[in-house]
Amino acid sequence: MGVMEIIGIAGSVSLLAGWRLYLCLFATGLAMRLGALPLPEYLAALDVLANPWVMGVAALAALAEFLADKVMWLDSVWDAVHTFVRPVGGALLALAIVDPSDPAAQVIAFLLGGGAAFAAHAGKASARGVVNASPEPVSNVAVSSAEDIATAGLLWAAYEYPYVAGGIALVLLAITVWLLLTARRVLRRIFRRERERQS
Structure with a gap:
């Protein structure tokens, strides 16, 4: 696996x-x-994720996140708490993917992985705040379900086709930027209407 493919996988997963x-x-x-995911030697650090205890804790946390994410405003509280957890998790995942014999690459992967996870988290949390402002509860469940399906599908694609993982990372980054810009526009409109109503 080439350097660009490893960077693509690390970026996508983060x-x-x-x-x-x-x-x-x-x-x-x-x-x-x-x-289904045979790991080359340099990704041996990810082997810990196949530990039954780690998988059990991750499965319980994934279920809790799945349920919390479907409830209006509870999802925003969950996102607020995870503002500190997701970037660190993304950074550690990226760190586990790069070659451990290259300390410079590991530091870069850690920083970029944390930054990528934080950017994606910020886009998701911002978009969810806008969705929560909607009076009906259906949009929240629909957006959350779309995120679940997209995450599972894109994660599979990143590992199955590492040569396109970089493209997946770029698409995810573009979606994140779009979500942040859309949330900003919508929130401005909401605040402007609120000010006009109070005037």
Whole structure:
């Protein structure tokens, strides 16, 4: 596997961890346990994710996140708490993917992985705040379900086709930027209307 493919996988997984950290951890461990994700030697650090205890904790946390994410405003509280957890998780996942014999690459992967996870998390949390402002509860469940499906599908694609993982990372980054810009526009409109109503 080439350097660009490794960077692509690290970037994709880090960005996805910003949306669904625990699902990323569980799905990666499950794929390794079932032999669907054979790891080369330099990714041996990810082997810990296939540990039954780690998978069990990740599965419980993924279930809790799945349920919390479907409830209006509880999802925003969950996101607020995970503002500190997801970037660290994304950084550690990226760190586990790069070659451990190259300390410079590890530091870069850690910083970029944490930054990517934080950017994805910020886009998700901002978009969810806008969705929560909607009076009906259906949109929240629909958006959350779309995030679940997209995370699982993109995670599988990143590991199955490492040569396109870089493209996946770029698409995720573009979606994150779009979500942040859209949330900003919508929130401005809401605040402007509120000010006009109070005037």
